[in-house]
Amino acid sequence: MLHQQEQNKDFTKNWVSSSRFIFYLSVFAIAASVFGGCYRLYQQRYKGKPDVEVQGSTKYTPEYK
Numbered sequence: 001m002l003h004q005q006e007q008n009k010d011f012t013k014n015w016v017s018s019s020r021f022i023f024y025l026s027v028f029a030i031a032a033s034v035f036g037g038c039y040r041l042y043q044q045r046y047k048g049k050p051d052v053e054v055q056g057s058t059k060y061t062p063e064y065k
Helices: 002-009 015-043
Strands: none
Touching: none
């Protein structure tokens, strides 16, 4: 009888506890990757319009000298 109780507690023999562990592990892994992706996107966010010098002849209404 003691052998049966030990088998029920064993991770490799009890599919209920092993599937529960794998489920929580996969949920944690997905949540960590989503959080990491969001943080990476936040770090590389668009910081604003750069101050670029545009040549006058390439504007919509060109300016020639």
